Every structure is written in C-alpha cells, then in structure tokens.
Amino acid sequence: MRIATYNVEWFAGLFDQEDRLYNDAGWSARHNVTRAQQTRALGTVFRALDADAVMIIEAPDQSGKQGTVAALEGFAAHFGLRTSAAIMGFANHTQQEIALLYDPAKITATHTPGGPVTDANGARGAPRFDGILRIDLDIDAREDLVVFSKPPLELSIETASGFSFQMIGAHLKSKAPHGAKNEADALRIGIANRRKQLAQAIWLRGRIDEHLERGSPLMVMGDLNDGPGLDAFEDFFGRSSVEIVLGHRGAFALTDPHATRALGQRIGAMPTTSRFWIAPEKRYLQALLDYIMVSPQFTDNNARWRIWHPLDDPECWADADLRDALVTASDHFPVTIEFDG
Structure with a gap:
C-alpha cells in the first residue's frame, strides 16, 4: 500500500467555473508557469507516484460555483489515473481545500468527523474540526476562541485486504506576518499567528489522543507549515507544532523519520519537502513542512517513507521528465509512505 501527501500550489487556479481544466496558455498562479505546463507537470507527478491514495493539500475550491470532488475526479479522468475517486470534509473560504484522491479498488474512504459540535461559545478539549476551540493562548486567565x-x-x-485505520489530513495556518507595517507590527502579528498555530496543533493532538486511546491505527499527514529551527518564534515558545502533533515518547507518540531526524540536529543536512524563492535574497529556501506521522501499527507493518525531492532523491534526479515536472508542478514535493496492508 502506498499513500502520499502532496501540497499542490494553487491547484484551484487550473479549473474553470465548471470544474474543467483550463489546460491552456494562460498563466497559472505559479510564477512564469502556464496552466497547461502546471497541469501537464501534475499529470506526470501523479502518474509517477502511482499511489493508492493522495492527500491533496490546497485542493481545488469548493464553493457555490465550483466543486472539489468534481474537479479532482475530472483531473484523474483526464490523465487516466487509477485514483479516480475523491472525498473531502468541511469546506473552507480560502480556495485551498483538503481532499483525498484514491483508488476505489484498493481502499474505501468515509468522512467520519469526531468531537462535539460547538456553538459560537466554542468548547474546550478537541471539538469537531469545523467548530470553535476555547483555549487560553497568552496566559491572561481569559480563554480565546x-x-x-x-x-x-x-x-x-x-x-481491500481488510486493514482499517483512521486518517487525518491537515494544513495548519502559516505564521507569516502578512499585513505588517513595520518591524514591531511584524513581531506582534508573528507572535499572535504562532500562538494560533500552536493552539491548532494542540487541538489536532487532542483528536489524535482520542484515536490512540481507543487503539485505532492512525495516520496524520499534510502540511504543518512548521518544522524544527524554521523561525525564531520556536525558541520563544519552546516547541514547534511538529513536536506537539508527534506527541511525547511512549505509547501515544506518532512516528515520522524525517521529523525525528530534523528534531535531533541543529547543524547539518536535514530532509526538506518544499522550495520557495526568496526575492529579497535572490535565492531559494528549502524547508521540511510536509509530514506523514503514523502509529505503531504501521511501523510494525514495514512502513517506508520517501520524499520525492527532484534534487535529493536519486531516482527523481535520474528521470529528467519527472525531475522537471516536480519543480514545475508545485513549491512542495510529495511525501509517500509504503506499508504492508
């Protein structure tokens, strides 16, 4: 069984208002890449992945005029992918949905949101993910929403072989201080965003604990927009979202070897899953942002991880078409896990 997580930068921009691929010479949301070029590159990547399921982060938009499932299933049909079925959960207002594209002959997927439904007052603990969490973010004895x-x-x-497990796809909020007018404003916004992101990680970890306490095999995957040593706020708050979601060592800890390796060192090479152009510095920044964290049932079933990095993975580098497609398709690269099941 092979399962992937893949953040596709502005996948929504490749579809018209009737969920059909533009696949034309118009510009995509990626710099200097046409919609046809990004579409073709994505087809090459998805075919090469040949995964039984792909958790797509930044999936096409779900709104009154567009449908995430229809767009993804149309994309799969266009390229003849065996991952021909799609499923999503709660829609959002960012045009960047979370959805699973999967092979219906290999797996059955059902949206099963847990936790209590909340009203405008929210709830403590781990409410349903479309609800509101009450938590004190800044230790002022007042709960934030x-x-x-x-x-x-x-x-x-x-x-298809009968192995059942729970899967959570996540895309935590970025910490970038958008809208800052000066350095002091950037610091204020950055700290507020970090607090919110850590609250989301705590919320997600609460649901993880509920699954693990029941003994359910669990896979948590997606873009956490965070990683060891990624910014100065990590020292200010003491730990990253990654560490919170992974959990402490012991029965309820999840495993991701790339995260473990990065957490264990501060100097030297570490795995990366994304590549961003930093215009003021005229260089690329690489970061570990995408993860597949699993409970022991997967490691017991011979789990193997792979980052499909075009410059670091020898097989990706050796295949010129795939190497170029990975660079063209998105600013993130897929991560896969294979296991016996």
Missing part, C-alpha cells in the same frame, strides 16, 4: 481556517479532513479507511 480559535478556529481552523482549513478544517482537517478526518477519514475512516479500509483497504
């Missing part, structure tokens, strides 16, 4: 801008996708999965 936190929402997910992109509610995680919670699924029950059963493979």
Whole structure:
C-alpha cells in the first residue's frame, strides 16, 4: 500500500467555473508557469507516484460555483489515473481545500468527523474540526476562541485486504506576518499567528489522543507549515507544532523519520519537502513542512517513507521528465509512505 501527501500550489487556479481544466496558455498562479505546463507537470507527478491514495493539500475550491470532488475526479479522468475517486470534509473560504484522491479498488474512504459540535461559545478539549476551540493562548486567565481556517479532513479507511485505520489530513495556518507595517507590527502579528498555530496543533493532538486511546491505527499527514529551527518564534515558545502533533515518547507518540531526524540536529543536512524563492535574497529556501506521522501499527507493518525531492532523491534526479515536472508542478514535493496492508 502506498499513500502520499502532496501540497499542490494553487491547484484551484487550473479549473474553470465548471470544474474543467483550463489546460491552456494562460498563466497559472505559479510564477512564469502556464496552466497547461502546471497541469501537464501534475499529470506526470501523479502518474509517477502511482499511489493508492493522495492527500491533496490546497485542493481545488469548493464553493457555490465550483466543486472539489468534481474537479479532482475530472483531473484523474483526464490523465487516466487509477485514483479516480475523491472525498473531502468541511469546506473552507480560502480556495485551498483538503481532499483525498484514491483508488476505489484498493481502499474505501468515509468522512467520519469526531468531537462535539460547538456553538459560537466554542468548547474546550478537541471539538469537531469545523467548530470553535476555547483555549487560553497568552496566559491572561481569559480563554480565546480559535478556529481552523482549513478544517482537517478526518477519514475512516479500509483497504481491500481488510486493514482499517483512521486518517487525518491537515494544513495548519502559516505564521507569516502578512499585513505588517513595520518591524514591531511584524513581531506582534508573528507572535499572535504562532500562538494560533500552536493552539491548532494542540487541538489536532487532542483528536489524535482520542484515536490512540481507543487503539485505532492512525495516520496524520499534510502540511504543518512548521518544522524544527524554521523561525525564531520556536525558541520563544519552546516547541514547534511538529513536536506537539508527534506527541511525547511512549505509547501515544506518532512516528515520522524525517521529523525525528530534523528534531535531533541543529547543524547539518536535514530532509526538506518544499522550495520557495526568496526575492529579497535572490535565492531559494528549502524547508521540511510536509509530514506523514503514523502509529505503531504501521511501523510494525514495514512502513517506508520517501520524499520525492527532484534534487535529493536519486531516482527523481535520474528521470529528467519527472525531475522537471516536480519543480514545475508545485513549491512542495510529495511525501509517500509504503506499508504492508
């Protein structure tokens, strides 16, 4: 069984108002890349992945005029992919949905959101992901109200061989201080965003604990927009979202070897899953942002991870078409896990 997580930069921009691929010479949302070029590159990547399921972060928009499932299934049909079925959970207002594209002959996927439904007052603990969390973010004895801008996708999965497990796809809020007018403003916004992101990680971890306490095999995957040593706020707050979601060592800890490796060092090479152009510095920044974290049932079933990085993975580098497609398709690269099941 092979499962992937893939953040596709502005996938929504490749579809018209009737969920059909533009596939033309118009510009995509990626710099200096046409919609046809990005579409073709994505087809090459998805074919090469040949995954039984792909958790797509920044999936096409779900709104009054567009449909995420229709767009993804149309994309799969266009390229003849065996991952011909799509499922999503709670829609959001960012045009960047979370959805699973999967092979219906290999797995069955059902949206099974957990946690209590909340009203405008919210709830403590781990309410349903489309609700409101009550949590004190700044230790002022007053609870704040936190929402997910992109509610995680919670699924029950059963493979054709009968292995059942829970899957959560997540895209935590970025910490970038958008809208800052000066350095002091950037610091204020950055700290507020970090607090909110950590609250989302705590919320997600609460749901993880509920699954693990029941003994359910669990896979948590997606873009956490965070990683060891990524910014100065990590030292200010003491730990990253990645560490919160992974959990402490022991029975309820999740495993991701790339995260473990990065957390264990501060100097030297570490895995990366994304590549961004930093215009003021005229260089690329590479970061570890995408993860597949699993419970022990997967490691017991011979789990193997791979980052499909065009410059770091020898097989990706050796295949010129795939290497170029990975660079053209998105600013993130897919991560896969294979296991016996």
